[in-house]
Amino acid sequence: MGMTPRMVGVGMAIIASATAWSVLFLPGLTAPIRPSAIARRLTPLEARGRILYIRNGCIGCHTQYVRPSDWGLSALRVSQPGDYVYDQPHLLGSERTGPDLSQEGGQHTNDWHWAHFRDPRLTRPASIMPRFRFLSRPRMRALIAYVQSLGGKMADARMARQNDWHRRLLAAWRRGEDANADFLYRRVPAPWRVLPNPYPATQAALARGRFVYEQECINCHGPLGDGNGPAARYLLPRPFNFTLLKRHPWSGGLLYYQIMNGITGSAMPYFKQDLESAKIWDVSNYIAVEFIGKNIDSGETGSGIPAAREPAPPPRP
Numbered sequence: 187m188g189m190t191p192r193m194v195g196v197g198m199a200i201i202a203s204a205t206a207w208s209v210l211f212l213p214g215l216t217a218p219i220r221p222s223a224i225a226r227r228l229t230p231l232e233a234r235g236r237i238l239y240i241r242n243g244c245i246g247c248h249t250q251y252v253r254p255s256d257w258g259l260s261a262l263r264v265s266q267p268g269d270y271v272y273d274q275p276h277l278l279g280s281e282r283t284g285p286d287l288s289q290e291g292g293q294h295t296n297d298w299h300w301a302h303f304r305d306p307r308l309t310r311p312a313s314i315m316p317r318f319r320f321l322s323r324p325r326m327r328a329l330i331a332y333v334q335s336l337g338g339k340m341a342d343a344r345m346a347r348q349n350d351w352h353r354r355l356l357a358a359w360r361r362g363e364d365a366n367a368d369f370l371y372r373r374v375p376a377p378w379r380v381l382p383n384p385y386p387a388t389q390a391a392l393a394r395g396r397f398v399y400e401q402e403c404i405n406c407h408g409p410l411g412d413g414n415g416p417a418a419r420y421l422l423p424r425p426f427n428f429t430l431l432k433r434h435p436w437s438g439g440l441l442y443y444q445i446m447n448g449i450t451g452s453a454m455p456y457f458k459q460d461l462e463s464a465k466i467w468d469v470s471n472y473i474a475v476e477f478i479g480k481n482i483d484s485g486e487t488g489s490g491i492p493a494a495r496e497p498a499p500p501p502r503p
């Protein structure tokens with residue numbers, strides 16, 4: 187068979203029709219995809235936020251899918267085709283300069299997002315995400331509503347929990363800072379409240395703790411640990427003032443528990459995915475020495491705040 191112009195034409199026609207068949211017609215023959223258990227339609231406000239997500243190029247840095255191979259990396263759910271039936275065109279993305287957002291809804295409170303979109307450095311001092319402070323208030327509300335919807339019904343359940351705790355935390359906050367410190371103390375399960383920090387507050391541990399504090403906490407809790415970081419003006423309840431613990435019961439375990447799990451309903455994030463255990467203890471030591479005023483050189487604590495010798499919290503009034 188000679189390679190005549192006619193044969194080349196026929197070959198091209200066969201390739202083109204095979205491609206058209208497999209790309210255009212074959213998918214139409216497969217079973218329609220049904221909504222998954224978590225899929226839901228967006229509200230009008232969320233839909234407006236979705237348009238802002240597209241216009242502001244969020245997809246350039248964020249994905250909205252979790253592959254089976256990502257699941258071990260602490261993702262909450264492997265994405266299913268049915269999760270996207272109402273998401274047309276879908277915003278899967280292919281770049282992960284920032285974290286995957288497919289289950290972002292309810293991971294943080296609205297005030298956290300507000301501060302984060304104003305300037306991501308406010309909530310994550312080392313972030314490279316650009317600022318979106320040029321968005322007007324209604325647009326910011328729409329974008330946050332959209333981000334809080336990511337994850338469908340799973341996000342709704344998390345948001346219900348956030349909102350419920352937010353109400354309770356606000357009530358405690360309004361009763362004054364001492365009542366609030368008391369409320370937060372009682373919220374922590376009893377065995378954690380008395381657990382001492384197992385790591386001594388050596389100079390090296392404090393240096394590591396300081397590094398973590400500056401990387402993660404300083405713009406909320408402030409350089410003096412009094413809760414007056416630059417993010418504080420966007421947040422309610424305000425970031426905790428650690429110097430209050432000079433006159434309240436506390437322990438290494440209390441700090442550890444709060445940092446590990448965050449405080450649902452407030453902007454205080456959970457760090458169990460970002461910080462390994464030793465770093466949480468280190469930053470707890472840093473807070474104890476730097477802001478609560480534990481003296482690491484005093485005879486009382488020896489070389490630091492050794493687990494066995496940490497004073498038990500005073501009896502409750």
Ligand code: HEC
Binds near residue numbers: 245316318
């Ligand atoms: C240049 C890349 C880049 C762009 C563009 C970008 N982000 Fe980010 N984003 C990041 C990085 C990096 C992080 C992680 C650090 C942080 O929290 O700021 C992040 C974090 C986030 C988080 C917090 C996730 C979590 O729970 O910790 C949200 C929500 C988010 N981005 C939403 C958006 C939205 C919405 C847009 C568009 C308006 C956007 N991002 C645009 C890079 C980007």
Ligand code: HEC
Binds near residue numbers: 308310359398444452
């Ligand atoms: C986005 C702001 C924000 C960031 C970042 C943040 N916090 Fe908080 N934190 C808060 C808020 C708000 C509260 C108080 C919530 C309330 O009063 O209901 C809080 C409370 C706490 C408490 C509870 C104190 C108690 O007695 O119960 C601890 C401990 C704490 N933060 C430690 C940290 C550490 C350590 C980091 C960094 C690894 C950090 N926080 C990062 C906002 C933040």
